[in-house]
Structure formats: structure tokens, C-alpha cells
Amino acid sequence: MVHITLFMKKDVKQPEFSSRNCTGCWRCVDTCPEKAIIRVGFLWHRHAKPLYYRCIGCNRCVAACPHGCFREKD
Template sequence: MRKSNICPSFSSKNCTGCWKCVSACPQKAIHRIGFLWHRHAALYRARCIGCNRCVAVCPEGCFTKRSGGQ
């Protein structure tokens, strides 16, 4: 199965930079992106194992479980 099929989809549009997803990810596949005027998370699909912990902890719903995932 391709990584793109197991990784959750991610949209930074509503991300508030709470970093709960960064702490929850066992593979360190989510990193912090920070600018002076905005901060948000970034998902590195090459490291993602599809555990969907980020989906469970994100209060803003920025991560969405894919139907082909676990």
C-alpha cells in the first residue's frame, strides 16, 4: 500500500498551532511551522505510518482519516 493511502489528509487552514499532533505522533512525522504572523503543523508523509493519532487529538479537525488507512 502506498504511503498516500495510509496517511491522513491534512489541511493547515484551521490549524491554530496547539502542537497536540506533534506530541502525539510516534514517528515524528508532524513538525512545527512558525512565522511571525502564523503558525501551523506540517505532515511529512514519508515518515507517516498511518496510526491516525493526529486525527484523534486535533481539536480543529485539521487531520482526516483516509478510508484506506487503519
């Protein structure tokens, strides 16, 4: 089994994500130029999920999210 962490870019400052406040508005999904955020949907809940191995660190998701689910790392 290959771990995804092997494919993460080490020099990219990827944003942190918390699905706690995510309402599934999908603004981050539509904003991401690398399609590094996917939609996760269940019958009772939906939220975004970042794919960090695709992330280039542009932080457009940070600016796009109205609920503060994405934030820049310190």
C-alpha cells in the same frame, strides 16, 4: 533532485491534512510516535506540517487535533 513521493509508503493509509483551521496547538506533533509532524512558525502565523514519508498511518493525529485539521482518507 529526489522527490519525496518516492519514499512514501504505498500501503499506509495516511491522513489528509488542511492547515486552514490549524492554530498551532501542537497536540498532533506531541502525539505522533514517528515524529512525522513538524512545527512551522512565522511571525504572523504558525501551523503543523505532516512529513508523509515518515507517516505509519496510525491516525493518532486525527484523534488528537481539536480543530479537525487531520482526517482519515476515504
